[in-house]
Amino acid sequence: MDLRFTPEETAFRDEVRGFFRTQVPAEIRAKVSEGRSLTREDYVTSQRILNARGYAVPHWPKEWGGQDWTPIQRYIFTEEMLLAAVPLPLQFNCYMVGPVIAAFGSQAQKEKHLARIANLDEWWCQGFSEPGAGSDLASLKTRAVRDGDHYIVNGQKTWTTLGQYADWIFCLVRTDPAAKKQAGISFILIDMTTPGITVRPIITLEGRHEVNEVFFDNVKVPVENLVGEENKGWDYAKFLLANERTGIARIGLSKERLARVKRLAKEMPAGEGMLWDERDFRDRVMNVEIELKALEITQMRVVAAQGRRGDNRPDPASSILKIKGSQLQQATTELLLEVAGPFALAAPVRTGELSNDWPFDYDWADAAAASYFNNRKVSIYGGSNEIQKNIIAKAVLGL
Amino acid sequence: MDFDLSPEQTQLKDGVERLIGSAYGSLEQRNARAAGPLGFSEKVWAQFAEMGLTGIPFSEDEGGFGGGPVETLAVMEALGRGLALEPYFATVVLGGSAVRLGGTEALKARIIPGIVEGTTRLALAVTEKQSRYDLFDVATTARSDGDGFLIDGAKSVVVNGDSADRLVVSARTDGARRDREGISLLLVPADAPGVTIHGYPTQDGGRAAEISLAQVRVGADALIGQAGNGLPVLERVAEFAIAALAAEAVGIMAALHQMTMDYLKTRQQFGGPIAQFQVLQHRAVDMFIALEQARSMAFYAAMMVEHADAAERAAALSAVKVQINRSCRLVGQEAVQLHGGIGMTMEYLGAHYFKRLTMIESLFGDTPHHLRHVGDAGGLEKWANRQSLQGQ
Numbered sequence: 001m002d003l004r005f006t007p008e009e010t011a012f013r014d015e016v017r018g019f020f021r022t023q024v025p026a027e028i029r030a031k032v033s034e035g036r037s038l039t040r041e042d043y044v045t046s047q048r049i050l051n052a053r054g055y056a057v058p059h060w061p062k063e064w065g066g067q068d069w070t071p072i073q074r075y076i077f078t079e080e081m082l083l084a085a086v087p088l089p090l091q092f093n094c095y096m097v098g099p100v101i102a103a104f105g106s107q108a109q110k111e112k113h114l115a116r117i118a119n120l121d122e123w124w125c126q127g128f129s130e131p132g133a134g135s136d137l138a139s140l141k142t143r144a145v146r147d148g149d150h151y152i153v154n155g156q157k158t159w160t161t162l163g164q165y166a167d168w169i170f171c172l173v174r175t176d177p178a179a180k181k182q183a184g185i186s187f188i189l190i191d192m193t194t195p196g197i198t199v200r201p202i203i204t205l206e207g208r209h210e211v212n213e214v215f216f217d218n219v220k221v222p223v224e225n226l227v228g229e230e231n232k233g234w235d236y237a238k239f240l241l242a243n244e245r246t247g248i249a250r251i252g253l254s255k256e257r258l259a260r261v262k263r264l265a266k267e268m269p270a271g272e273g274m275l276w277d278e279r280d281f282r283d284r285v286m287n288v289e290i291e292l293k294a295l296e297i298t299q300m301r302v303v304a305a306q307g308r309r310g311d312n313r314p315d316p317a318s319s320i321l322k323i324k325g326s327q328l329q330q331a332t333t334e335l336l337l338e339v340a341g342p343f344a345l346a347a348p349v350r351t352g353e354l355s356n357d358w359p360f361d362y363d364w365a366d367a368a369a370a371s372y373f374n375n376r377k378v379s380i381y382g383g384s385n386e387i388q389k390n391i392i393a394k395a396v397l398g399l
Numbered sequence: 400m401d402f403d404l405s406p407e408q409t410q411l412k413d414g415v416e417r418l419i420g421s422a423y424g425s426l427e428q429r430n431a432r433a434a435g436p437l438g439f440s441e442k443v444w445a446q447f448a449e450m451g452l453t454g455i456p457f458s459e460d461e462g463g464f465g466g467g468p469v470e471t472l473a474v475m476e477a478l479g480r481g482l483a484l485e486p487y488f489a490t491v492v493l494g495g496s497a498v499r500l501g502g503t504e505a506l507k508a509r510i511i512p513g514i515v516e517g518t519t520r521l522a523l524a525v526t527e528k529q530s531r532y533d534l535f536d537v538a539t540t541a542r543s544d545g546d547g548f549l550i551d552g553a554k555s556v557v558v559n560g561d562s563a564d565r566l567v568v569s570a571r572t573d574g575a576r577r578d579r580e581g582i583s584l585l586l587v588p589a590d591a592p593g594v595t596i597h598g599y600p601t602q603d604g605g606r607a608a609e610i611s612l613a614q615v616r617v618g619a620d621a622l623i624g625q626a627g628n629g630l631p632v633l634e635r636v637a638e639f640a641i642a643a644l645a646a647e648a649v650g651i652m653a654a655l656h657q658m659t660m661d662y663l664k665t666r667q668q669f670g671g672p673i674a675q676f677q678v679l680q681h682r683a684v685d686m687f688i689a690l691e692q693a694r695s696m697a698f699y700a701a702m703m704v705e706h707a708d709a710a711e712r713a714a715a716l717s718a719v720k721v722q723i724n725r726s727c728r729l730v731g732q733e734a735v736q737l738h739g740g741i742g743m744t745m746e747y748l749g750a751h752y753f754k755r756l757t758m759i760e761s762l763f764g765d766t767p768h769h770l771r772h773v774g775d776a777g778g779l780e781k782w783a784n785r786q787s788l789q790g791q
Contacts, residue, residue: 001401002400002401002702003400003702005400255780258778283774286718286773286774289773290770290773293696293779294699294722296695297698297699298695308401308403320687389681390677390680393680397684397687398664399679399680
């Protein structure tokens with residue numbers, strides 16, 4: 001048993017750390033650190049810098065741009081990216097549709113899309129959730145009816161993150177209404193410029209336009225846009241969601257935010273001294289930091305087990321990472337809100353922009369509440385924490 | 400980075416588990432051992448020595464087996480699972496660490512072989528009525544007397560203090576009650592004139608003692624470490640204690656969690672097993688998460704207890720104790736709740752696990768104590784504090 005990194009792993013860490021902190025523009029990373037919105041251009045700029053170095057899709061198969069890394073290297077890579085507040089490569093591209101196409105898509109689909117997905121030449125969004133299909137995703141109703149060389153798609157998707165920027169959407173649609181729930185679902189790729197698609201913004205509670213509703217009204221989709229086999233879409237979706245959970249603990253992100261909490265608390269006057277001098281505040285910070293350390297080791301255990309098995313199948317125990325990781329992300333935003341104190345009241349004047357020229361002593365404080373509000377989502381998306389508990393109860397505890 | 404045991408460590412773990420499985424196969428067996436005159440079984444203690452468990456942390460030069468924190472982790476986890484009563488923690492982990500870390504070559508040669516053979520038992524006498532968890536808070540005094548010392552004072556809740564041959568006593572040779580300097584560690588024979596030991600049962604089925612020391616005379620060779628500079632040794636002992644307790648707690652929590660899962664699957668109410676109820680499933684998952692977080696911190700403890708940087712090491716072990724304490728509380732309470740009435744009974748093993756978990760929380764520092772310590776150290780992530788996002 002040795003929990004330390006090998007010299008090779010340490011050298012790798014230093015290499016990626018140096019890259020992230022020198023090559024990705026500081027102003028983009030500052031936005032991430034402060035919890036502000038990124039523009040479409042920010043995402044594209046950052047991802048193309050990563051991709052030029054082979055860092056956008058290291059977890060993909062090698063022939064499509066992946067790296068021959070061990071699970072431990074991948075873990076180090078992601079943690080360093082989060083610690084440096086580098087925006088993660090667009091999740092829908094790199095962690096969702098890309099791996100699904102690489103694993104189950106046709107050769108033509110791979111050649112048409114994968115390189116463009118990695119470079120963010122195509123922006124993808126996710127069409128899974130529907131107004132009537134949230135945690136019970138398999139009850140989705142959007143229909144795709146075969147008509148010669150096309151499917152005709154009708155229905156509605158919702159919570160479509162950054163759909164306003166998307167060129168493509170990958171959708172779960174019902175192709176066999178007679179089959180039972182999971183059995184009649186297919187996974188199809190739809191060009192967002194196809195006639196009949198309407199995108200309507202949903203403004204979330206912090207005032208940002210992050211998610212959308214997408215309506216499909218007799219949308220014609222060529223049959224070659226079906227991924228894999230018809231009615232097998234649920235299997236591909238499970239593959240995708242399992243992928244999504246692997247990196248979901250976001251420990252590096254929470255660490256980075258916690259370091260920021262400490263830094264700001266040391267500069268925030270409170271009583272005779274600074275907020276950091278108050279013991280009960282420090283205790284609350286330490287509670288989070290200690291649990292985060294435990295979760296970091298739990299994550300290393302999951303990663304090491306993957307390495308030992310020699311595959312990349314996610315462990316059912318990775319549901320722990322989702323539950324605890326999301327709780328700790330939320331806890332760090334609560335601490336930040338506490339540091340901001342009365343100054344958290346001010347709402348951002350210009351969403352998504354730094355406000356250094358704004359006449360306010362704490363130019364970061366207007367993002368604190370927005371970040372807190374927005375982060376309530378992390379225990380809901382990607383399979384809510386309650387769904388994760390159902391998974392552990394069944395798959396791990398055998399209840 | 401790997402979390403695997405070596406073949407030798409696996410062999411050790413299997414061996415201890417077999418021994419504990421037969422010596423502590425049932426609660427009745429444990430009760431019988433607890434009812435003995437020493438509160439444990441001398442026969443089982445001899446088996447520990449035969450297996451080499453009592454020699455684990457000592458180097459081969461000292462007559463031991465040169466094991467490290469991972470070996471101790473494997474043993475303590477198994478002892479936890481069995482709720483073993485033998486004074487392994489008091490003798491090998493506490494007293495043994497004090498002698499190993501602070502003793503002169505002569506003292507080590509005098510004491511360690513007896514520990515390894517199972518013929519010498521130690522106890523650590525440090526807690527006083529006013530000290531709570533502060534190891535430096537010492538009112539007991541040791542005045543120079545010829546070439547030795549004359550000890551006066553009293554020690555409280557000394558674990559296995561009534562069956563030890565020798566006591567490791569913290570006493571003040573200099574300074575005021577709460578000074579960090581001026582503390583000396585002295586090895587005192589339990590039968591020395593002036594030593595009075597009142598033994599009693601503890602909440603977790605073990606034994607402890609109140610010990611008074613009146614004009615107790617020891618020689619210069621009783622000194623462990625430098626005179627007046629005993630605190631660093633004591634603090635190291637406490638770090639090893641926390642690492643060992645973390646492993647013990649994980650062994651207990653794993654067993655208690657398993658018992659609870661089995662109970663949920665077998666207990667029938669409303670026409671089926673109660674495991675079918677989602678509210679109970681989710682509580683079971685909360686227990687599981689707490690257990691796994693604790694297990695991670697027990698590994699962290701094993702790694703950090705030999706870490707060279709003293710400040711980082713101390714903060715890390717405090718962090719371990721905080722997580723272990725929280726997990727002990729959650730797993731213990733939830734186990735009783737999910738068992739319902741049977742979990743409240745003396746006849747049920749799970750209840751005894753719960754009691755030991757509760758007592759582990761208050762050994763070597765409760766949650767507020769260690770939380771404060773980590774906070775005073777500025778936390779665990781030093782580099783993150785120093786580095787800004789802009790630089791490397």
